Amino acid sequence: MAMEYFDEKIVPILKRKLPGSDVSGRLMGSPPVPGPSAALTTMQLFSKQNPSRQEVTKLQQQVKTNGAGVTVLRREVSELRTKVQEQQKQLQDQDQKLLEQTQIIGEQSARLAELEHKLREVMESAVGDAAASGAGGEGPRKGEKGEGDQARQRWR
Structure with a gap:
């Protein structure tokens, strides 16, 4: 019981x-x-x-499926590595171009500064010459226009 x-x-x-x-x-x-x-x-x-044969077969199919998945993932990783290498090469090329262009800009800036300095010297010497010739009394009087001013007026 x-x-x-x-x-x-x-x-x-x-x-x-x-x-x-x-x-x-x-x-x-x-x-x-x-x-x-x-x-x-x-x-x-x-x-x-x-395990039964069905379980073994099922496990074998899972192993095959997983193996195929791993193969696909390896291929994708390989492709991604190749893309990364290509992009790194592009970055190196762009860095090189940037460096070259920065050097060119520096050279152009130096040349521009030199030309501006020369222009100031020319303007100062022209103003100095005009002041020297104006001190002698030969320049135009107040209200009158000189020949250079008349020529400039025609071109406007």
Whole structure:
């Protein structure tokens, strides 16, 4: 009577709480107790440890699928590495061009500064010459226009 109560009431509860238990309520891997259920337990243990052909086939298909996925990913990584190398080369080329253009700009700025300096000297000497000739009284009087001013007026 106690065994029937155990089998009917307690074993189902243990099965729900312990998913790795066998029919008698023992955990998988525990040594079987000699008796009528020992052979059944050994067979169940053997079947759980040795996967079926379907499981093996399924695992083989997963391995093939994963292998193909890895191959695709390796190819993509290789392509991405190639692109990175190309972009690094482009960056080096652009850096070189930037350096060359910066040097050219520096040279042009120096040349421009030199030309501005010469222009100031020419303007100062022209103003100095005009002031010297104006001091002698030969320049145009106030309100009168000189020949250069008249020529400039015509061109406007």
